[in-house]
Amino acid sequence: MTLYLYITAALIYGECTVGILLNGFIVATNFKNWRLPCDKILSCLATSRCLFLFYMMLLNVFFVFSPQLYRIPVFRSSVLMCTMLLSHTNFWLTTTLCVFYCVKITNYSHKFFTFLKTRISSLVHWFILASLLVSVASSLPCVWIADDGGQQNFTSSAAENTTFGKVMSKKETYNRLIMFLVGSFPPLLIFCVAIILLIHSLWVHIRHMGTGFGSPNLEVHFGAVKSMSLFLVLHVVYFVCMSVRQSPTNNTSWISVSSMVACIPPLLHSLYIIISTRKLKEELLKWFCGQ
Template identity: 30%
Template structure:
């Protein structure tokens, strides 16, 4: 039986996960209906739909994997871990492409590279999403190798051979699998961070130009830019709150039976449960669909 502290964070994690599943499911339904009507989506909505789908399955996999590992510690589920790895990496890349898309579309930089990207980014979106899925699928080979080539090697029962096998397992995890996982996490996060910093820099410069031309703080355009700037800081905090605990947990794995593990899970998945609500409230299309559903559930 879990302790009261673990039980508290288990329930908190479950409620947090249900909120994320409902929010991402709502986005999937709204954008899915639009896609069915016209058989196409705007590039930004295409990235948002892909991100919501990956987060939806990531959250379900996290719930099943965590509770299965806690209540059946002797039976580690390889397949759940592989699905989690796939959806986790896909979520990282989709989040990164959303930030890159906003950066290219909204930024006011006049560098030829930005102008070239601004003109062509919409055409690249389907290919970026496809390559993200392929990268995520290729990365899932790592758990297969880790499971079947290292951790499933035969154990003869001989003490010296068992010690050598344990050393091989530890060395392979520390010098190959862990650096690979850190590398996988840091590449999209670096793209996301650079895109966000560039966009914030562009918006700050634009706000400075508006103030220089005597645009008051109540100017509608100024308010839009201030709102966008706040959303970017919020987005950055949420994304960082997801990345850093994952990196720390890779460096120093925590047992699933400890309270620290469930605290980490609550912190890691907080962004996934908060960010979809923020996206819904800041999208006129999703906000209208939400109001329609709340006022007329049958029509929704």
């Protein structure tokens, strides 16, 4: 089992390193050429992902090399609060980005959509600030979750294969999961609604256009649907993996695998953003060509 943990830890370090480099590149490029409101959301999301991936690397060091730290309630509370804060921030910033694309691309005539479409650029800062505040508010209760109930089950033999569940009481583990779901489900729901509205707008547009499949506006719709569908799949994978990490499981393999897979969606989506965005792709090619 020790060899297995070392292998998964090495894979996690590799994924996190590549993800940090990709997201750092997005932040650096957007900072150098700051033009559109979506660049601000992307930069905040990329920064949040960099912090999350670095935190996952650090957490894995503790998990593999210093499992005895999880006997300390204060340490567990700190770890839980940081995990919730970074996860919820990623969820809300991701949802903010999707809502921005949905409002800018869809053609609904409802007053609320018209208001958002005309004000969305100026409201971006408030959306980002609200995302951060909601994430902090939903993470603060983690300070009071950790207890001493599970310490009596932590023995020297268990230290070799420690998991979060072995050093926490059942009440504490269920509270972790409930808090994660309560903080993560609302942005996931809004995310899904944004995609449904975008697909419905595309369908209405196709019906009005008839056979005009060469329309630039239609191509924008198709591109947005493809991008957001991929985004949704990666988002759901991330949500499931993080839920497994917070669930009351005593299986070290599940926690290691879920940690490894949870680092993949931020990496893949950041890579997709770079490839599908002309400014980022051109800048990346310049870096590789040494220009």
